[in-house]
Amino acid sequence: MTLKDLSYFPGCSLATTAKENNASLKSFLAHFDITVSEIDDWNCCGSSSTHSVNKKLALSLAARNLFLAPPDKPLLIACPGCYLRLSHAKMELNDSKEKAKEYEDHFKKPFHKDIQLLHFFELLVKMNGKGLLKGLGGRLKGLKIAPYYGCMLARPPKMNKQKNHYGLIEKTMAALGGDPVQWPFLSTCCGTFLSVSKPGISEKLVNRIMQGAIKSGAECIVTACAMCHLNLEIRCRPENRLPVFHFSEVLSLALEKNASKNWFKRHLINPEPLMEKRQLILCRAPIKGE
C-alpha cells in the first residue's frame, strides 16, 4: 500500500467543533508528504444518535460514504466513532448480498467490498513501520501525558477480531520523548451525547476521569477522539482542569515548527502555560482558515 495518496473522511466534529484536530492531523501528515483528499460531498457517518434509534438509517448514511469513496485508494478516517460506523456498515454490506444489492440499486453503482478503511492509528503504525517516525524523539521531553482512549478500543463482539491498537498513544508519545503515565481511566467512556441531554451524569464521569489524571501525576491528557476532547473540556469543573490535547496536536508539536498557535486558542482549557513550561510554544504562523 502506498501511503502518499489517501482519500479522507474527516467527519462532522473535525469539520466544525474540532477544526484544530483536522488541521493538526493534516499538518503532521504533510510533513511526511502524505496528502489526503476529502471524499467529495461526504455526509455524516450517522453518529450514535442514528444507530440508537434507526439502524437502517445508520446503515444508509454510512453506506453513502462508502459508495462515494474512490475504490482504489485507502480511506483514512480521522474520528474513531466514524471509523466504527463506516466499518460496521462495510461489514453489514459484505455479510448480506441482499443489503449490498439494495444499496447498489439505490446508488446505481457497484459496491467495492474490499475498500480499505484506514484508522488514523493504523496509518501511524504503518508510518512507523516504514521508519518515518525515527529520529523525532526529544521535543516532548519529560511531558507527563495521560493517554485517553475512551471507548475507542471497544467494539461489538462481531468485530472483535480487528486490531484495537491498545497502547499506541503511550508507545508513540514515549518514542517522541514524552512520559506517559499509568492510570485507571484510560478507557472509561466520556459519556458521549449524554453530555448534552444528561449533563449531570456526564459531569460526574468527566470529573472522575480528570481527577484520575491529576492523581496519576499527568500534566495533560491526550485524546484520540474529538468527542472525548470536547466532553472533557466542557464538563470539567474548574478545580479539575488539566490541558487536553488532540493526539494529532501533540504529534505536530513533536515536529519543529509544524504546529499552529491558533489551534490552542480554540481550547476551552488553556494549554499554553504548560506549553511554555515545556518549551513547546515555538509554533509556525497560522495558515488561512486555521
Added chain:
Amino acid sequence: MDTIEIIETSGDFAKQVEKLSHANLNRCWHCLACSGGCPFAEDMDFLPNVIIRMIQFGLKEKVLKSSTIWLCVGCNTCSMECPNAVDMAAIMDSLRQMAILEHYLIAEPGILSFHNSVINSIFRHGRTHKLEIMMKYKIAEKDLFSDFNLGLKMLAKKKLDLLPSKVKDKKGIKSLFNLSGGIS
C-alpha cells in the same frame, strides 16, 4: 437490589429481541461483568444483565419503559468484558427501536429528543450542525438557560459555527431518509 415482580409476561419478547439484534441471549450466564464495566450502571434503573434476564422472563413493558435502554450510549465497553460475546449494544439498540415503534412510554424523553435533533440536522444538511442541534434541543426541552454561559464560551472560542457544514447533494440525503424511514 429490588425484587422484580413478574405480573404479566410476553412469551415471544425474547425471540423478538434476538431477531432484531442478532444477539444470542441464552449465552448470558449472568456473571455481571457487563454491569460492572458499564460506566452508566449507577444511573440506570436496571443493570444491563438484569435487562437480559427480564427479557428472558418476558417482562416486555418493564424493559421497554426502563431508563437503562436510553442511558446506554452503545459504547461497547460491556462487550469487551463479556466472556460470552453477548452484543449488549445491539440489544439496547433494538429495545429502543421497539419502544419507539410500539409507542411505549419513553423513560428518558430528553435523550430521544436529543437524538431526533441530531437526525433532523442530518436530514437538513447531510451533516450535524452543533449550534442548531443545541438550540433546537434546548427549545424542545424548554431549558434555555442551563449551559448558556458554556454556549457563549464555545462561540467565543469558535467551537460552535454559526453556519452548518453542508452536503451539496440534498436530494441524495432525502432519498436515504425515504429508504430508511425518517424521524421517530
